[in-house]
Amino acid sequence: MRQVIMAMVAVLVFIFPVSMKADETPSQHTWKELNHISDQILQLVKQENYDEAKQMLDYFSVSFLDIDFQEEGVTMTSLRTVTGSFESAVDAVTAIDMAVDQRVYKVTAFRLAVDALSSEHHPLWLQTEKSVMNALASMKEAYSDGENQAYQHRFNEFLRHYEMIRPALFINLEPQQLQKIDSQVTFLERMRSESVDQDKVISHIELMESEWGNLYQRVKEDAADPSLWWVMFTIGGMITMSLSYVGYRKYKAEKQKVRVKE
Structure with missing residues (x-):
């Protein structure tokens, strides 16, 4: 019985990520890329590699402007917020005499804003x-x-x-x-x-x-993430059904033994 349950869990865990990956849209891929770029920029600033961070910011700007914001449902408020944090990040990597911790704070604000806009959960x-x-x-x-x-x-x-x-x-x-x-x-x-x-x-x-x-x-x-709840309920439901079935089989077997004794 234990092997049966583990097999069902393994099948669900294997299938679910594959189906999610197959359902990923081009826009989702773009948001993930932008999120990754913003993280790279933050790491470069922490390493005080400001020239390369500025290049990555330029690349982010080009990729960001390729998004159809109206189709993606991005509000003007959110767009202005990300744009403002982007400009602060540019100031942080191009300033001559700004303290390192202040640069990190500004670029972290940009990183968190991009993530807030791109992450559903x-x-x-x-x-x-x-x-x-x-x-x-x-x-x-x-x-x-x-x-x-x-x-x-x-x-x-x-x-x-x-x-x-x-x-x-x-x-x-x-x-x-x-x-x-x-x-x-x-x-x-x-x-x-x-x-x-x-x-x-x-x-x-x-x-x-x-x-x-x-x-x-x-x-x-x-x-x-609603998908996590779906997995939990699905796996839980299948385990419950399996346990119920095994219990029923056991009950029938015990009942049959009683009949044979009688």
């Missing part, structure tokens, strides 16, 4: 959850301990993370969701320059922790 910016949540937690800890300098430093670090993923959020989130997050960040920045009760600041940071945690969880649930 589980966008790459979801991987920033740990760093963002840790930044908020460290801000709250520093402020609670009265370490103002440490708080300012950690707040700046959070803002850098936020600016890095904001283009991707602009593409993936509903306008009201992004507006809510923007307003919370703006309000915290305003309190930064004012004399505000400590409990009020702590309470607002905790509100942001809750909002960001819910945001990541909600997008994870929305981004779940």
Whole structure:
């Protein structure tokens, strides 16, 4: 019985990726290529190979403009967002005196924006959850301990993370969701320059922790690949049917034994 179940699972796992690959359209291939190019650009910038990164950006621009955005359903907002992050990436690799970490932040923002536009499931910016949540937690800890300098430093670090993923959020989130997050960040920045009760600041940071945690969880649930659920239900259904059949055969055999004894 175990061999039968394993054989069925193996057949499904073998067939399913093949069928997905066969169904891949030219546009899907183009998006995957653009996603791969943006990742190559980021790796080149991390290696401080700016000349080659600029060449790859030029190649990306040509390939990107070959897409029929209207047919692909790309909104003008998403298009402007990717274009803006692309221009920032060009500035990052052509600037004369920009710090390396600042270049990486700008090109990472471009990388995440391209991925947000091209990935149907589980966008790459979801991987920033740990760093963002840790930044908020460290801000709250520093402020609670009265370490103002440490708080300012950690707040700046959070803002850098936020600016890095904001283009991707602009593409993936509903306008009201992004507006809510923007307003919370703006309000915290305003309190930064004012004399505000400590409990009020702590309470607002905790509100942001809750909002960001819910945001990541909600997008994870929305981004779940339906095809994976199909595989799970299919395999689960076949295993259940097989077990039921074996149970029925066993029941009949036991019943037959009883008859023979009688």
